[in-house]
Amino acid sequence: MSDNGWPADRIDTEHAHSARIYDYILGGKDYYPADREAGDAMAREWPALPVHMRANRDWMNRAVRWLAEEAGIRQFLDIGTGIPTSPNLHEIAQSVAPDSRVVYVDNDPIVLTLSQGLLSSTPEGRTTYIEADFQHPEAVLGSEEFSRTLDLTKPVALTVIAIVHFVLDEDDAVGIVRRLLEPLPAGSHLAMTIGTAEFAPEEVGRVAREYAARDMPMRLRTIEEAHEFFEGLELAEPGIVQVHKWHPDGTGEQGIRDEDIAMYGAVARKP
Ligand SMILES: C[S@@+](CC[C@H](N)C(=O)[O-])C[C@H]1O[C@@H](n2cnc3c(N)ncnc32)[C@H](O)[C@@H]1O
Numbered sequence: 001m002s003d004n005g006w007p008a009d010r011i012d013t014e015h016a017h018s019a020r021i022y023d024y025i026l027g028g029k030d031y032y033p034a035d036r037e038a039g040d041a042m043a044r045e046w047p048a049l050p051v052h053m054r055a056n057r058d059w060m061n062r063a064v065r066w067l068a069e070e071a072g073i074r075q076f077l078d079i080g081t082g083i084p085t086s087p088n089l090h091e092i093a094q095s096v097a098p099d100s101r102v103v104y105v106d107n108d109p110i111v112l113t114l115s116q117g118l119l120s121s122t123p124e125g126r127t128t129y130i131e132a133d134f135q136h137p138e139a140v141l142g143s144e145e146f147s148r149t150l151d152l153t154k155p156v157a158l159t160v161i162a163i164v165h166f167v168l169d170e171d172d173a174v175g176i177v178r179r180l181l182e183p184l185p186a187g188s189h190l191a192m193t194i195g196t197a198e199f200a201p202e203e204v205g206r207v208a209r210e211y212a213a214r215d216m217p218m219r220l221r222t223i224e225e226a227h228e229f230f231e232g233l234e235l236a237e238p239g240i241v242q243v244h245k246w247h248p249d250g251t252g253e254q255g256i257r258d259e260d261i262a263m264y265g266a267v268a269r270k271p
Contacts, residue, residue: 017216020032023085038210038214045207046206052262055253057085077180099125153185164219165194190268243263
């Protein structure tokens with residue numbers, strides 16, 4: 001993967017990275033040998049890892065469609081977007097409403113490099129990409145791309161999908177999500193998936209150790225801790241459940257066992 005034109009000075013190719021491990025496990029092509037080695041080691045510890053990651057991505061697909069179709073949302077702020085993976089969030093939203101607007105945010109230089117794949121908006125809609133760290137919400141909220149793309153007199157869906165398990169307690173993920181929600185008007189929504197070890201504690205614990213050994217310590221949460229993100233919001237049915245149980249549409253959930261899934265998912269409305 002040395003001749004792919006990526007700016008090697010900014011991308012650490014020697015060490016595995018969460019975005020690229022996810023891409024590898026999902027069957028993508030934007031990873032390095034270190035990511036493949038990490039993904040293989042993790043899948044050895046927990047063979048359900050690909051099922052779990054695919055179920056998270058499928059949840060994103062269903063949740064965005066639900067937000068567009070059922071909640072009428074036309075604007076999205078997506079934090080921790082990841083490497084472009086078809087279908088991307090804007091493709092789902094714009095297939096329901098072509099005028100949908102999406103702001104993508106990630107802090108991994110490889111996502112920036114591949115962000116062209118996130119910018120294929122319909123002519124009626126708009127997408128933009130901001131390279132920023134979740135831990136500095138002001139960098140997102142204060143950016144020109146943010147204010148140019150989203151109209152804060154209308155509802156926005158804040159999507160924070162498969163990222164807060166990389167945010168440790170001292171960095172206060174709950175507080176950061178509140179700060180991102182703060183300027184969004186009533187009727188806005190929060191859609192999140194939140195890593196948990198409650199259904200396969202030993203196996204998921206071993207995977208977390210593999211991440212930690214590669215400098216990506218994890219913070220997995222209980223259902224009570226997951227609820228903290230949604231305090232003061234109105235949870236949509238069925239509340240906070242494992243991702244495969246949230247509005248299943250019969251396309252990918254058959255045969256999934258609870259112990260295969262280490263991710264809660266939920267959508268809630270800001271009153
Ligand atoms: C597992 S991927 C999830 C991608 C996508 N949201 C999904 O669920 O399909 C996690 C993403 O979060 C990004 N990420 C991790 N920590 C971050 C941070 N502090 N700020 C911004 N992005 C972050 C990673 O670069 C990666 O792209």
